[in-house]
Amino acid sequence: MVRTSFDVKAYRDDFPILKREVNNNPLVYFDNAATSQTPKQVIETIVDYYSNYNANIHRGVHSLSQEATDKYEDARIKLQHHFNAANAHEIIFTSGTTHSINLVANGFTSLITKGDEIIVSAMEHHSNIVPWQMLCERTHAVLKVIPMNQEGELLMDEYHKLLTDRTKLVFCNHVSNALGTVNPIKKIIDAAHNVGAAVLIDGAQAAPHLKADVQSLDVDFYTASAHKMCGPTGVGILYGKEEWLNKLPPYQGGGEMIAEVTFEKTTYAELPHKFEAGTPNICGGIAFGSALDYMNGIGFENIAAYENELLEYGTAELLKIDGLRIYGTAKEKTSVISFNIDGVHPYDIGSILDKLGIAVRTGHHCAQPIMDFYKIPGTVRASFSFYNTVEEIDQLVEGVKKAKAMLQ
Amino acid sequence: MGIKEIQDDIVDEFSMFEDWMQRYEYMIELGKSLPLINEQYKTDDNIIKGCQSKVWVHAELDQDKLVFTADSDAIITKGIIAILIRVFSNQKPQDIIDANTDFIDEIGLKEHLSPTRANGLVSMVKQLKLYAVAYQTQLN
Numbered sequence: 001m002v003r004t005s006f007d008v009k010a011y012r013d014d015f016p017i018l019k020r021e022v023n024n025n026p027l028v029y030f031d032n033a034a035t036s037q038t039p040k041q042v043i044e045t046i047v048d049y050y051s052n053y054n055a056n057i058h059r060g061v062h063s064l065s066q067e068a069t070d071k072y073e074d075a076r077i078k079l080q081h082h083f084n085a086a087n088a089h090e091i092i093f094t095s096g097t098t099h100s101i102n103l104v105a106n107g108f109t110s111l112i113t114k115g116d117e118i119i120v121s122a123m124e125h126h127s128n129i130v131p132w133q134m135l136c137e138r139t140h141a142v143l144k145v146i147p148m149n150q151e152g153e154l155l156m157d158e159y160h161k162l163l164t165d166r167t168k169l170v171f172c173n174h175v176s177n178a179l180g181t182v183n184p185i186k187k188i189i190d191a192a193h194n195v196g197a198a199v200l201i202d203g204a205q206a207a208p209h210l211k212a213d214v215q216s217l218d219v220d221f222y223t224a225s226a227h228k229m230c231g232p233t234g235v236g237i238l239y240g241k242e243e244w245l246n247k248l249p250p251y252q253g254g255g256e257m258i259a260e261v262t263f264e265k266t267t268y269a270e271l272p273h274k275f276e277a278g279t280p281n282i283c284g285g286i287a288f289g290s291a292l293d294y295m296n297g298i299g300f301e302n303i304a305a306y307e308n309e310l311l312e313y314g315t316a317e318l319l320k321i322d323g324l325r326i327y328g329t330a331k332e333k334t335s336v337i338s339f340n341i342d343g344v345h346p347y348d349i350g351s352i353l354d355k356l357g358i359a360v361r362t363g364h365h366c367a368q369p370i371m372d373f374y375k376i377p378g379t380v381r382a383s384f385s386f387y388n389t390v391e392e393i394d395q396l397v398e399g400v401k402k403a404k405a406m407l408q
Numbered sequence: 409m410g411i412k413e414i415q416d417d418i419v420d421e422f423s424m425f426e427d428w429m430q431r432y433e434y435m436i437e438l439g440k441s442l443p444l445i446n447e448q449y450k451t452d453d454n455i456i457k458g459c460q461s462k463v464w465v466h467a468e469l470d471q472d473k474l475v476f477t478a479d480s481d482a483i484i485t486k487g488i489i490a491i492l493i494r495v496f497s498n499q500k501p502q503d504i505i506d507a508n509t510d511f512i513d514e515i516g517l518k519e520h521l522s523p524t525r526a527n528g529l530v531s532m533v534k535q536l537k538l539y540a541v542a543y544q545t546q547l548n
Contacts, residue, residue, distance in 0.1 A: 023428070344483075345461055345481055345482035345483065345485075347461045347482045347484070347485065348482050348483050348484050348485075351432075351484055352432065355428050355429075355432070377461070377462070377481060406429075406432065406433060406436060407436060407483055
């Protein structure tokens with residue numbers, strides 16, 4: 001049972017959406033790994049922005065523009081401190097993790113030659129596979145894959161064998177979206193650096209649960225998305241070490257990213273603006289900062305401890321259901337439970353749970369190679385956040401039992 | 409029976425259900441009773457795109473009528489396709505092409521199934537009609 005004195009009720013009151021009903025049942029929201037819900041503090045930030053200081057940034061001399069610029073740059077500093085980056089200009093605002101990854105993959109086109117090698121893990125989201133395949137097609141580089149075991153843990157011995165002096169980049173998620181595995185990224189980073197390769201870590205699934213320190217990790221690039229961390233959709237960050245960001249060419253051309261433009265030649269702006277062409281998601285960036293304030297106010301250690309109790313409780317209760325199998329049983333994982341029931345298609349379970357007001361994700365979770373590995377069409381994925389409760393998990397378990405009775 | 413009459417029958421049947429659970433249980437039953445497609449037709453070519461679960465449809469002409477067989481790996485999806493097959497199988501291709509599909513709304517399938525499934529439903533209807541168009545061309 002849950003033992004901590006975590007005041008979940010108080011936090012739930014911050015989330016207006018948790019009060020609504022779905023299909024005549026109170027909403028039970030267990031699709032947090034896809035998108036987290038938004039507390040009123042963040043919603044108020046968004047309303048405040050559009051009500052009081054909506055303006056374009058970095059270019060106006062007028063007061064509103066200055067105010068918006070200050071708030072946007074404040075958010076960047078909050079992100080810098082949160083991830084412990086050495087410099088604020090190492091935080092690039094993007095539209096989210098997919099954009100961040102494409103920015104790096106595109107930039108590496110000019111740094112990679114035929115026969116160079118890129119390593120990715122076997123438990124990647126499609127957005128973490130396709131950009132590298134495209135990069136390999138452009139450059140004739142070779143894509144290698146770190147295999148995993150049945151528990152959903154990377155085989156580190158195999159990883160070490162893949163590393164060569166041709167390895168230019170290693171890419172891995174910090175936490176798997178489909179399985180919840182927390183990968184040993186420090187070991188992955190150190191081994192890659194030993195052969196001179198750069199490392200990009202996708203923190204989209206990790207950042208809502210744990211605080212990454214990019215300097216102590218010595219990671220070259222790290223990404224996160226606001227919408228999985230109580231912030232709005234359409235905004236995220238790329239952290240990059242200054243030396244790497246200076247090496248990469250700009251990704252998109254446009255306003256904001258230039259120093260001087262003539263028809264003969266354009267010189268690019270300094271970091272971070274070199275990578276931030278066009279008018280950014282100003283409100284989104286500011287709201288991302290507000291979401292970080294909110295989560296840090298609760299404390300990531302408290303969040304992780306509570307979510308871990310939900311995970312343990314949910315795992316134990318779901319496993320009591322006959323014929324239920326959990327995919328992803330790594331020793332270290334976040335509050336994600338991916339499961340199936342013998343002889344039942346995950347979509348059928350998801351449909352019935354939806355009728356009961358319980359939101360889960362079903363399908364391949366944009367990670368088809370993992371589903372192929374387990375030889376299944378997909379899973380039902382329940383992912384818990386700090387605003388979920390033990391009672392909601394009980395409802396999920398009852399719902400799964402009901403679905404099983406109807407479907408088998 | 410013509411397509412319209414079958415549709416009316418289905419609308420009548422569904423109007424007797426009081427809640428979603430009864431509808432779902434009925435659809436699950438329909439899914440279980442769906443005559444299976446011949447395994448040889450469960451090929452990638454026969455998979456309907458746009459369905460979250462896999463759906464295979466095979467069509468063949470029996471004199472002047474089009475006969476559909478189908479299967480899915482998800483049982484509720486199978487129930488939906490069983491309903492569509494009841495409406496459209498053993499009908500003349502031209503009648504299938506001309507048929508309207510308002511009954512889907514009337515029996516609350518669109519409303520009671522999740523949006524992704526509803527998209528699958530749309531793809532299924534489209535695929536059945538495409539077969540009808542292809543065979544109508546053959547008959548002409």
